Amino acid sequence: MTKTTELPETCLPTWSVAELPEPKPLGLRNWASFIGPGIVMMGIQIGGGEWLLGPEVTARYGGGLMWIATVAIVLQVFYNLECARYALYCGEPVMTGFMRKRPGPMAWIAVVMILNLSALIPALSTNGAAVMAAIYLDRPPGVEDKWLVTMLAYICLLLVALPVLIGGKVYNMLQTIMTVKVAIVLGFCLTIGALFVSPTHWWNVFSGFVQFGNVPIKNGDKDGLSNVFLHLWREGSWPLIELGNIAVLGAFAGYAGGGGLANSTYSNYVRDKGWGMGQQVGAIASAVGGRDITLSHLGKVFLITPDNLRRWKNWWKYILTDQLIVWAPGCFMGMALPALLSLEFAHYSELYNQTDKLDWSRAMITADGIRHAVNFSPATGAILWLVTLFVGLMVLLPSQMSIVEDFSRRWTDVIWSASPHAREKLRDDQVKYIYYTLLFSYVLWTMVAAYLFSTYGTPKLMTDIVANLNNLAIGVTAFQLLWVNLTLLPQELRPRWYHQAGMVACGLFYLGLSTLVFVTRQWPAFQQLLFRS
Numbered sequence: 001m002t003k004t005t006e007l008p009e010t011c012l013p014t015w016s017v018a019e020l021p022e023p024k025p026l027g028l029r030n031w032a033s034f035i036g037p038g039i040v041m042m043g044i045q046i047g048g049g050e051w052l053l054g055p056e057v058t059a060r061y062g063g064g065l066m067w068i069a070t071v072a073i074v075l076q077v078f079y080n081l082e083c084a085r086y087a088l089y090c091g092e093p094v095m096t097g098f099m100r101k102r103p104g105p106m107a108w109i110a111v112v113m114i115l116n117l118s119a120l121i122p123a124l125s126t127n128g129a130a131v132m133a134a135i136y137l138d139r140p141p142g143v144e145d146k147w148l149v150t151m152l153a154y155i156c157l158l159l160v161a162l163p164v165l166i167g168g169k170v171y172n173m174l175q176t177i178m179t180v181k182v183a184i185v186l187g188f189c190l191t192i193g194a195l196f197v198s199p200t201h202w203w204n205v206f207s208g209f210v211q212f213g214n215v216p217i218k219n220g221d222k223d224g225l226s227n228v229f230l231h232l233w234r235e236g237s238w239p240l241i242e243l244g245n246i247a248v249l250g251a252f253a254g255y256a257g258g259g260g261l262a263n264s265t266y267s268n269y270v271r272d273k274g275w276g277m278g279q280q281v282g283a284i285a286s287a288v289g290g291r292d293i294t295l296s297h298l299g300k301v302f303l304i305t306p307d308n309l310r311r312w313k314n315w316w317k318y319i320l321t322d323q324l325i326v327w328a329p330g331c332f333m334g335m336a337l338p339a340l341l342s343l344e345f346a347h348y349s350e351l352y353n354q355t356d357k358l359d360w361s362r363a364m365i366t367a368d369g370i371r372h373a374v375n376f377s378p379a380t381g382a383i384l385w386l387v388t389l390f391v392g393l394m395v396l397l398p399s400q401m402s403i404v405e406d407f408s409r410r411w412t413d414v415i416w417s418a419s420p421h422a423r424e425k426l427r428d429d430q431v432k433y434i435y436y437t438l439l440f441s442y443v444l445w446t447m448v449a450a451y452l453f454s455t456y457g458t459p460k461l462m463t464d465i466v467a468n469l470n471n472l473a474i475g476v477t478a479f480q481l482l483w484v485n486l487t488l489l490p491q492e493l494r495p496r497w498y499h500q501a502g503m504v505a506c507g508l509f510y511l512g513l514s515t516l517v518f519v520t521r522q523w524p525a526f527q528q529l530l531f532r533s
């Protein structure tokens with residue numbers, strides 16, 4: 001039996017000890033108690049990659065590169081499981097776990113701040129603003145409408161912060177919004193796909209999830225695909241890979257599933273849902289209706305006893321159900337269904353070959369294609385155009401809201417646990433003061449960032465930069481998270497060898513992608529800069 005004196009010494013005060021709560025049995029009667037963090041994560045992650053980059057990649061290469069999404073989602077399952085493992089044991093988010101390791105909180109705060117740079121770029125709200133402009137103008141906005149898109153982007157950044165002000169727990173509001181989003185987006189795509197998308201495209205997309213080894217090549221002036229393994233078998237050499245679009249492919253992988261530090265927030269949701277020791281710790285309260293909700297500064301752990309191990313196994317079933325039955329299948333559908341619509345309808349749009357000239361056109365190619373498709377009468381096409389644009393808003397704006405919330409939540413937890421001043425001076429019911437100060441400060445910053453990118457950059461540049469920074473973040477923290485779980489958790493609860501292998505593969509995959517993007521896109525520019533100087 002583990003004793004309290006055997007708890008590891010860390011760079012933060014030692015956990016207190018409490019009893020691991022008994023979970024309700026899994027079953028239809030208790031379905032509401034085990035559906036939560038996975039549906040929230042799914043709703044958050046049906047965003048930029050699925051609606052923007054997924055259709056762009058499939059329009060160019062068909063479904064042949066969907067295998068990248070398969071690898072990304074499977075590896076992220078391992079990552080999410082390890083986030084949940086830590087939170088179930090002590091009720092802390094993994095960011096607090098990072099602070100517990102040497103060289104100490106301040107060093108890890110600096111690392112996390114660098115890895116979190118992508119959150120400072122409000123990519124989705126700008127694309128959402130373009131969709132809103134299209135609804136208002138009844139046409140895709142052009143360059144002459146940039147002022148309208150910019151103004152709407154500012155409005156969107158303000159609006160997305162409002163829902164998290166109410167609901168008791170902030171998590172409860174997120175769960176409600178993301179559940180509605182998932183139902184509307186996947187329901188719409190599935191309905192249109194079942195009724196109007198050809199079986200050829202269905203096969204193209206879903207078979208692409210298992211076409212491992214397909215890579216982009218240049219076939220004359222056209223983009224094409226070649227399978228590296230078949231090419232090596234037949235020709236005895238590797239194919240010449242087209243690296244010109246590697247940033248787009250890196251972004252595609254970065255947005256498939258989750259990516260970046262967004263996946264680490266799964267541990268926060270496990271805590272706020274009240275799973276495992278999260279039930280003993282509390283949650284972040286909303287500004288309105290959260291008076292009785294508190295959050296401990298530090299986590300609580302349980303002793304390793306036969307009864308607690310039995311309860312742990314039952315809680316672990318919650319996590320497996322949430323990830324393998326809800327989150328992962330939802331992510332596959334979230335990647336596949338928008339791609340189906342893109343393959344069927346995108347070529348009807350005049351925007352189809354203009355994505356380099358008008359960067360926000362990616363957000364409405366499918367809607368414009370449906371409007372002009374020969375499948376529909378002009379009246380039906382006009383109605384579906386508006387409905388598809390509305391669905392696009394349901395994709396983009398809640399995801400931007402989640403980024404605002406995620407950033408505020410992450411740094412609230414870091415300050416709440418790592419700062420001695422916060423631990424000593426602030427009561428358990430005062431965490432919301434830190435949370436909402438960060439939230440409103442972040443909203444103000446994103447408005448500045450939106451101005452800078454609208455003036456000196458583009459929405460497409462924002463989207464690609466965010467996704468490729470996400471690759472670096474999840475690659476680094478995969479190894480960091482594995483280190484935390486192998487050293488801070490009791491031996492009986494540590495990840496088994498196949499979980500460890502999955503985490504190592506996750507880290508290598510995403511670090512490899514970010515390195516490839518840097519070498520092919522950024523290093524040549526850096527060399528030119530050095531040469532000129």
